[in-house]
Amino acid sequence: MRRLRQGPGRPAATCRRGGCGGATLALALALVLALAPGPKAVAVDAAAPALAPEPRNLTTGADIYAHLCQSCHMAQGEGAVGAGHFPKLAGNPALRSWEYVGVTVLNGRHGMPPFGSWAQMGPLRLSVRLSDAQVAEVVNYVRSHFGNRFSDRVRADQIKALPHPTQPAAD
Amino acid sequence: MNKGPERVSPTRRELLRMIGLSAGSTALYQAMTSLGLAAESPYRGPVDLQGTPPGASVLILGAGMAGMSAAYELRKAGYKVQVLEYNHRPGGRNWSLRGGDRYTELGGATQECRFDSDLYINPGPWRIPYHHRGMLNYCKLLKVPLEPFIQVNYNAYLHSSRAFGGKPRRYREIKADYQGHVAELLAKATSQRALDAFVSAEDQERLLESLRTWGALDKQFSYVQSEASSLRRGFDKAPGGGLSARPVASKPVGLSQVLDSRLWEHIPDGDYFDMQQALFQPVGGMGRIGEAFGRELGPLIRYNARVVEIHQDERGVSVAFEDLAAPGPRVTARADWCLCTLPLSVLAQIPMNVGSSLASAIAAVPYAPAIKVGLQFKRRFWEEDEDIYGGITYTDLPINNIGYPSHGQHSGGKGVLLGAYIWGGDGMEFTSMSPAERVQAALAYGAQIHPQYPREFDNGVAVAWSRVPYTMGCFGIWSDEARASHYDDLCAIDGRIALAGEHASFINGWQEGAVTSALDAIERLHQRALAQRAVS
Numbered sequence: 001m002r003r004l005r006q007g008p009g010r011p012a013a014t015c016r017r018g019g020c021g022g023a024t025l026a027l028a029l030a031l032v033l034a035l036a037p038g039p040k041a042v043a044v045d046a047a048a049p050a051l052a053p054e055p056r057n058l059t060t061g062a063d064i065y066a067h068l069c070q071s072c073h074m075a076q077g078e079g080a081v082g083a084g085h086f087p088k089l090a091g092n093p094a095l096r097s098w099e100y101v102g103v104t105v106l107n108g109r110h111g112m113p114p115f116g117s118w119a120q121m122g123p124l125r126l127s128v129r130l131s132d133a134q135v136a137e138v139v140n141y142v143r144s145h146f147g148n149r150f151s152d153r154v155r156a157d158q159i160k161a162l163p164h165p166t167q168p169a170a171d
Numbered sequence: 172m173n174k175g176p177e178r179v180s181p182t183r184r185e186l187l188r189m190i191g192l193s194a195g196s197t198a199l200y201q202a203m204t205s206l207g208l209a210a211e212s213p214y215r216g217p218v219d220l221q222g223t224p225p226g227a228s229v230l231i232l233g234a235g236m237a238g239m240s241a242a243y244e245l246r247k248a249g250y251k252v253q254v255l256e257y258n259h260r261p262g263g264r265n266w267s268l269r270g271g272d273r274y275t276e277l278g279g280a281t282q283e284c285r286f287d288s289d290l291y292i293n294p295g296p297w298r299i300p301y302h303h304r305g306m307l308n309y310c311k312l313l314k315v316p317l318e319p320f321i322q323v324n325y326n327a328y329l330h331s332s333r334a335f336g337g338k339p340r341r342y343r344e345i346k347a348d349y350q351g352h353v354a355e356l357l358a359k360a361t362s363q364r365a366l367d368a369f370v371s372a373e374d375q376e377r378l379l380e381s382l383r384t385w386g387a388l389d390k391q392f393s394y395v396q397s398e399a400s401s402l403r404r405g406f407d408k409a410p411g412g413g414l415s416a417r418p419v420a421s422k423p424v425g426l427s428q429v430l431d432s433r434l435w436e437h438i439p440d441g442d443y444f445d446m447q448q449a450l451f452q453p454v455g456g457m458g459r460i461g462e463a464f465g466r467e468l469g470p471l472i473r474y475n476a477r478v479v480e481i482h483q484d485e486r487g488v489s490v491a492f493e494d495l496a497a498p499g500p501r502v503t504a505r506a507d508w509c510l511c512t513l514p515l516s517v518l519a520q521i522p523m524n525v526g527s528s529l530a531s532a533i534a535a536v537p538y539a540p541a542i543k544v545g546l547q548f549k550r551r552f553w554e555e556d557e558d559i560y561g562g563i564t565y566t567d568l569p570i571n572n573i574g575y576p577s578h579g580q581h582s583g584g585k586g587v588l589l590g591a592y593i594w595g596g597d598g599m600e601f602t603s604m605s606p607a608e609r610v611q612a613a614l615a616y617g618a619q620i621h622p623q624y625p626r627e628f629d630n631g632v633a634v635a636w637s638r639v640p641y642t643m644g645c646f647g648i649w650s651d652e653a654r655a656s657h658y659d660d661l662c663a664i665d666g667r668i669a670l671a672g673e674h675a676s677f678i679n680g681w682q683e684g685a686v687t688s689a690l691d692a693i694e695r696l697h698q699r700a701l702a703q704r705a706v707s
Binding site for chain 1: 652
């Protein structure tokens with residue numbers, strides 16, 4: 001029972017890809033842009049990113065960050081401030097502890113969804129689950145980018161040893 | 172309509188209890204929903220708060236549906252009410268983006284909505300089921316006119332990029348063919364005596380008869396190309412008048428193709444309790460409700476107030492906030508009681524002296540990423556070319572939905588589609604893009620279903636809820652485990668502070684959850700206020 005219905009309370013929650021990843025998307029975008037004339041068209045942006053194949057196929061820390069984490073922590077790890085804030089990762093001394101970063105990615109914090117399991121409401125999956133290897137990659141990425149210079153690298157087996165969220169029952 | 176739990180027979184009660192024990196609260200909830208008991212709004216009519224202590228005051232944080240419905244009722248009951256709101260407008264997630272509106276998301280990207288003057292998109296809630304009586308009541312009180320929201324449209328599409336060569340199918344075709352084939356199979360099983368152990372001979376006759384009706388089967392209980400099946404799935408040439416009148420029946424899609432397509436996943440989408448017709452939308456956009464509430468409450472709401480600390484003591488609650496319109500030292504508001512409706516994604520970051528059980532509950536609820544993209548087209552081609560008036564197309568592409576407007580139909584002018592409605596990992600990916608890229612991606616995917624997109628596109632806006640500055644997420648995600656450990660603590664009054672909002676409800680992501688949680692919370696706060704007066 002992967003999904004029941006759609007609506008504010010009952011959304012589709014699966015991460016899947018139809019036939020529009022990569023090259024197909026680029027082609028479709030090109031078609032849209034070529035045929036959308038006039039000043040009211042969306043600005044042409046040749047760098048429009050193709051969507052990733054599937055979260056489970058995101059292998060590098062850079063990809064995982066750009067497709068998922070960036071949605072809140074922003075492109076340069078600068079975070080954001082509104083009614084609350086998304087923590088800045090750039091130059092953040094809390095990232096000294098890879099355990100802290102790993103536990104946060106796995107379990108979420110405050111409104112941040114967990115990535116060690118799906119954030120699930122009933123049968124609905126409302127976030128993404130990353131493998132321990134993917135978590136290790138993205139932990140290493142944020143600790144070595146955005147002005148962070150922590151040189152120790154964490155491995156998947158070390159992530160595995162950290163507390164994980166309860167895994168929801170299988171489909 | 173008023174099937175309250177008191178009408179549950181002992182057998183049903185026992186059944187529900189057993190389901191609850193063995194399969195967890197989700198199964199219980201689903202079972203109750205199927206019995207028509209759970210999902211109905213607990214709204215019991217207007218609250219009646221009597222005997223308000225003279226001079227008693229309540230400070231409400233957040234001018235969304237929860238905060239404003241509470242403010243309305245508490246003012247009526249005689250409380251001194253003040254509402255602090257982060258935005259410069261009332262409504263919160265009750266919001267419509269219209270031509271001329273500007274919206275700046277977290278990260279600084281600003282979009283100017285260039286829709287025509289009568290067109291809009293609801294980035295948040297967009298429909299009100301007929302049984303959400305709390306919301307409907309406030310629409311009536313505030314004189315917000317409603318119109319039907321079309322949820323189910325048999326002529327909209329089901330689309331899979333992996334089936335039928337990526338060509339969309341009409342909902343009516345898939346529904347009729349799935350139903351027809353299943354009916355035929357069941358009829359075969361019945362005639363071949365496979366059901367003898369389960370169904371009496373007498374009932375088998377009725378079953379066969381009902382299968383023929385349900386599945387549009389022929390006299391031999393077969394689902395075939397016929398007038399009967401075409402009356403469900405549509406004709407190749409529809410009946411008309413005159414010499415060219417003779418209809419041509421259409422050919423059903425085979426069972427195997429229907430099953431392989433997985434399009435059947437969406438057949439029951441309109442059968443769920445909160446998606447069943449009738450549903451409603453305010454004329455002119457969902458935001459009309461928040462706007463009307465804002466006018467009604469007038470000076471009670473202080474806008475541009477960013478709450479930074481909540482502190483309670485034995486006599487009241489003090490809330491420190493920054494005035495975003497006039498930056499300067501912090502301002503403090505104080506009242507006897509506080510109703511806090513801030514989303515937990517925000518509240519979790521605000522210092523507040525409450526007990527550890529409430530603090531843990533506030534931190535236990537992650538927020539859902541979600542995206543909506545509104546696309547204005549120069550022409551309502553979905554109506555003019557494809558006879559689609561309202562309703563929703565479902566697709567396996569990342570855009571998930573294409574929603575057709577229920578208003579302005581047949582007007583011949585421009586129209587705005589909901590071009591994408593996305594959650595989960597796809598939602599995070601769309602959020603990671605710039606607003607213009609989100610619009611482009613929605614166009615590129617949608618063009619696979621509607622090839623008119625590139626030619627007819629005019630302009631668009633994209634709202635990613637994780638980047639909405641006042642919520643930082645769309646709605647609270649309650650896992651069964653978190654619900655069991657924390658939900659009661661979240662709703663319990665802590666000293667002089669009570670929480671309300673969709674997050675403090677079992678109707679997550681719906682405005683009715685916000686309203687009913689607010690009314691529930693103020694009734695309990697009122698009881699505390701009365702008890703307080705009794706002892707002082």
